[in-house]
Amino acid sequence: MNMDQRKQRRELSEEIRIIDKHGKGKGYKTISKQLAVPVTTFANIKKFKVHGTVANLPGHGHKRKIDPRLNRRIVRMVEKEPRITAKEMQAELQGEEQDIHRDKTLKMSCFSKKEGDSLLPAEENxxxxxxxxxxxxxxxxxxxxxxxxxxxxxxxxxxxxxxxxxxxxxxxxxxxxxxxxxxxxxxxxxxxxxxxxxxxxxxxxxxxxxxxxxxxxxxxxxxxxxxxxxxxxxxxxxxxxxxxxxxxxxxxxxxxxxxxxxxxxxxxxxxxxxxxxxxxxxxxxxxxxxxxxxxxxxxxxxxxxxxxxxxxxxxxxxxxxxxxxx
Incomplete structure (x- = not known):
């Protein structure tokens, strides 16, 4: 077992002990003193109550409306014309099946020299x-x-x-x-x-x-x-x-x-x-x-x-x- 695995095991053991003591009716402050852990750790208890687990869960939120193919096309447009504006890009991409009018990714796809760079608006230096x-x-x-x-x-x-x-x-x-x-x-x-x-x-x-x-x-x-x-x-x-x-x-x-x-x-x-x-x-x-x-x-x-x-x-x-x- 490597160091990361041992660390994860220790953290999981601590979380299980916290949940166990809380289940026996003990308050957060009491458990904090007994186990010598910060009160902030008890966010895991709330997480367990809601999701039934303390493991990291996949992120929520809206999925991007622009797929990787269209994103690559936007990047190529910026590489060809670095000063292109979001409105000009919208006009050129009107024929695309995807809804690009309200996708913030389009507005933030300018300024990058290559895919994966930090993206800033083309009109903002x-x-x-x-x-x-x-x-x-x-x-x-x-x-x-x-x-x-x-x-x-x-x-x-x-x-x-x-x-x-x-x-x-x-x-x-x-x-x-x-x-x-x-x-x-x-x-x-x-x-x-x-x-x-x-x-x-x-x-x-x-x-x-x-x-x-x-x-x-x-x-x-x-x-x-x-x-x-x-x-x-x-x-x-x-x-x-x-x-x-x-x-x-x-x-x-x-x-x-x-x-x-x-x-x-x-x-x-x-x-x-x-x-x-x-x-x-x-x-x-x-x-x-x-x-x-x-x-x-x-x-x-x-x-x-x-x-x-x-x-x-x-x-x-x-x-x-x-x-x-x-």
Missing amino acids: PELRIVLLGMVGVGKSFSGNTILGNDLFHSKRSLSAVTEKCQKEMRKINNQNVVVVDTPGLLNIDQTEEEIMREIKKSINLAEPGPHVFLIVLSVKERYTKKEEEMVKSIHDTFGKNTMDYTMVLFTNGEEGTKIEDFFSGNKNLHELIKKCKYGYHLLDSRPEQVPELLKKITDKVQAAEGRYYTAEMLQEAETALKTVH
């Missing part, structure tokens, strides 16, 4: 979580408003910090929940770096379970100097060795026709930063298609990374490593 980082006055809050398409973050051009606390906002864009967390500007003369970073760290919890991407915001109207390099180093030291695996450089204040490659190709240090950022770079200019292109670029990278995101545990590791250095 996974949530995207973004944290904005950068110096005072580069346009972080403006970028957040541009991405979400609304004036949710207080924004104005100023040499002093406009954003003093982390702020989280969310909006559904093209059937995708997009979360943006704005953070205080770095290298602010009114606060110490330690005070600013203490507040910026809160962005990780605000973007729980963690941000997919950090956007380091730089203005194309400002040169990338030693000051910006110090800002990037401060970000890296704070968030640790994994930082660049979840980072993109977002250039702001671009104008239509601006070739961003010309901007950074002549700056070796900026070029090196972009090469280290796994999410690459993007330019926000006046064109309306810039935001959809940015979100698609980030989403594609997230999908390629199998949905991975920066976590609170990574932040703790970075804090420990920083203490060790100092």
Whole structure:
């Protein structure tokens, strides 16, 4: 007799003793004390009274209206056209003998790449979580408003910090929940770096379970100097060795026709930063298609990374490593 069989035998013996004592008129609490078993175990007594057994019974509920053959056809349709909607699938499957109009399986059969995967609606993309980082006055809050398409973050051009606390906002864009967390500007003369970073760290919890991407915001109207390099180093030291695996450089204040490659190709240090950022770079200019292109670029990278995101545990590791250095 193997270990599983012995365990099942012990459990069955215990259940029989419980039922026997209950049959002799003893209450649940009394039996619990005598046999040293949790009171929750007595759910088996109720089960025995109803079904005459304590064995696991087959599940109940409505049977699926879609058979395996039709389900495979739905999966093939999704593989051929990943963005197909439930209504479009219903229209194409009208000739089928089975009732597909109210079967939730049809609505949940989109998004899967292969049969057996977790199925989500084709029109519903996974949530995207973004944290904005950068110096005072580069346009972080403006970028957040541009991405979400609304004036949710207080924004104005100023040499002093406009954003003093982390702020989280969310909006559904093209059937995708997009979360943006704005953070205080770095290298602010009114606060110490330690005070600013203490507040910026809160962005990780605000973007729980963690941000997919950090956007380091730089203005194309400002040169990338030693000051910006110090800002990037401060970000890296704070968030640790994994930082660049979840980072993109977002250039702001671009104008239509601006070739961003010309901007950074002549700056070796900026070029090196972009090469280290796994999410690459993007330019926000006046064109309306810039935001959809940015979100698609980030989403594609997230999908390629199998949905991975920066976590609170990574932040703790970075804090420990920083203490060790100092």
